Amino acid sequence: MTVVLKVADVRGGYGGADILNGTDLKLDEGEIVVIIGPNGAGKSTLMKAVFGLATIRSGSVSFFDRAITGMRADQVAKLGMSYVPQERNVFASLTVNENLEMGAYLRDDDFGPQIERIYELFPPLRERRRQQAGTLSGGERQMLAMGRALMLDPKLLLLDEPTAALSPRYAAETFERIREINALGITILMVEQNARQALEHADRGVVLVMGENRFEAPGPELLANREVAEMYLGG
C-alpha cells in the first residue's frame, strides 16, 4: 500500500503553547480516515499543520514520501493536496463559477471539463453558477467548498467538519458525496464532531485527545469500543 500522508511526532500550534503534543498519523492510498475527539483536542490544528497553516515546532509531515513540514499552503496545494476549512470556506463575494475558477488557480490547462464534472457531482451548484456564494444555503455552500477543493484533482482531500453547520438530512447526503469522491480514487482525511455517522462511513478512525493519539482502529471497531463510545461518542 502506498502511504499518502505520514505525520510523525508533530508538536506545534499557533505560536503560543503547543496544541499538538506528539501527534502521529498515517494514511494509505484510497482510505477515508476520520479524526474524532473532544473540543480543543487539536483536530483542526492537525489539519492546518499538515497544510502549512499552523506552526510545526518539531516532528515531520510527508506527502507521498516527500517532506512537506512547514511548507507554505499554496505550495502544498501544488503537490496535490486540497483542504476545506470548517468556516469561511467559500469566497462569499465571488460567484459560484468564480469560486470554482479560483480552485483551479494553479491549473494552466483548460479546466472547463473539471467544472462540468463538479456540476455533475453537485447539480444544485449549476443552477446557481452566476450567483454570489454568500447567498447560498449552508448545504450548497458546503458543496461549493468541496467543489472548489476538487478543482485541482487532488490526491488527498482534507475536510474540516464538513457537516458541522448542516441539518441531519444534509449531513447524511454529504457523507454520501464524500464516499463518491473517495470512489474517484481520492484519499480523504476528515475531522468530525458528528462522530458516529462519520465513523460509519470511514475506513479508520483516530481519537485525538490533548494533541495526542488515544485510539486508532477501523470505524466499526471504534464504534464498538465501550471506552471510546462512552467518552467521545456520547454513550
Added chain:
Amino acid sequence: MTDLLQLLVFGIVFGSILTLGAIGVSLIFGILRFAHFAHGDMMTVGAYFALVFVVQAGWPIYMALPAAMIGAAVLAILIDQSVYRRLRRTAPVILLISSFGMALLLRAAAQLIWGTDNQVYQPGINVPYVVFDIRIKPDHLVIVGASVILVFAFHLFLKMTRMGKAMRAMSDNVDLARVSGIDSERVVIWTWVIGGALAAAAGVLLALDTRLNPQLGWNVLLPIFAATIVGGIGRVYGAIAGGMFIGIATELSTAVLLPAYKPAVAFTLMVLVLILRPQGLVRGMN
C-alpha cells in the same frame, strides 16, 4: 439653480479624482489590511513624473499620463519590496505607521527635487465652454473622461482576468486564497501596480485641475479616506460610489459654507457614515 449645477460640475470633477485615489486605498486595505497613508504623496510624485515628461520630453499630457502611471507603479513596487514587505508579518498598525513615514519621505523628496513652487503642465488660460450658463473647462472633460476610462478598465480587470479574480478572492478571504494555491505575494505586487498607477492618474488629474506643488496629494488624503470609508473600506466598487459622493457633497457644501470647510464636510460625512452605516453606503459589493 445655475450655481448649484455649476457646483455639481465641480463636484463630479473632484469626485472622479477622489475615486481614482479611493480605489487604490480600498484595494490596498482589502489585500494588505492597512490604511495606506502615503497614498496622497504617491499621487504627488506621480503628478511630478508627468511634469517631467511634459516639460523635459515635451510630451502631450495624454502620453505623459500613462508614462507617469507606469513610473508610479514601479515606485510603489520598490517601496513595497524594500519597506512594507519586511513589516508584513507584524501587526497591520506597524504598516500604517510606516506608511505615514513613507508619506513624509515622499513629500520631502518631491520638495527637494522639484521645489516648493506651484507649477502647471501647460501655462495659459483654459477657456471654458459655456452651456446654459454653466462653465465647463476642457480640462474638466479630460479629467472626467480619463477617470471613467480608467475605472472601466479596472472593472474589466477585476471581472475578467485571472489576476483580477484572485485579487477579489484574496480581499474576500486571505486564508482560503492561500489554500487554493493563490500566490499572495504576486497578488500583493499587482495590488501596488494598480494602486500606484491609479494614484498617479489621480495626482496628474488633480494637478491639471489645480496647481502642482508638493502638498498636492497630502491635501486630499482626508477626502480620499472619507470616500473609501463611505464606500465601505476594502470594497473597491464602494470606493467609486464613495468618491463621487464625497466629491459632489463637498463642492455643493460651498453654496452655504466657506470653501475652507471642504475637508471638514468630508470628515463629517465620514463620521456620520461610520455611526449610521458602518458597513458603508454600498452593501454587498466587493
